Amino acid sequence: MDRLQNFMAGRNGADHFFRFQAAAALVLYLIGLFAHVRILNLLAWVLLAWALFRALSKNLAARSRENALYLARREQVLRWFSLQKCRWRDRKTHCYFSCPKCGKTLRVPKNQGRIVVTCAACGWQFERRT
Ligand SMILES: [Zn+2]
Structure with missing residues (x-):
């Protein structure tokens, strides 16, 4: 366990954007698997590789900027859905x-x-x- 902790010290780890990427990769992979669309499987692997690169990266400033951008975009999307819900109501x-x-x-x-x-x-x- 100490070796893993030492390895992850100073690295970005699993932030919000990592979790989104991992979940999106899983969804893409499953859709590609059941729909027999190989390009989705490939995209899922690319997305997962990007997520792992981000998690293991030591450039914390750049990863933090990416995560902040993701959180801002997510907030915009959630606000849009909230507005649509109010419009419908x-x-x-x-x-x-x-x-x-x-x-x-x-x-x-x-x-x-x-x-x-x-x-x-x-x-x-x-x-x-x-
Ligand atoms: Zn105005």
């Missing part, structure tokens, strides 16, 4: 649209006629029919 009572100035998603009540909407993020005002 409020589909009968509220309208969703983007602010023409800053692009922030806004929610206003439905069936109010023409209303002046003020963006909460940038303060831009514009008219919309709901």
Whole structure:
């Protein structure tokens, strides 16, 4: 056990991005196995090799940047799914649209006629029919 600890000392190890890569490699491998698509198996091995390279790498600054980028992207994806869930839940009572100035998603009540909407993020005002 000491030999493994000594070997892993100063290396990146299993971070969030490593776990995602390993899980994605497993899923790709299983799909390729059952669908008989060899390119997916090859992709799974490449992804696993990349994950292992990252886990064993001693360039902690670069691996930390990659992990932070992955976490930021994951947060964007989770936020998008959360927004879709809210849109579906409020589909009968509220309208969703983007602010023409800053692009922030806004929610206003439905069936109010023409209303002046003020963006909460940038303060831009514009008219919309709901
Ligand atoms: Zn705005």
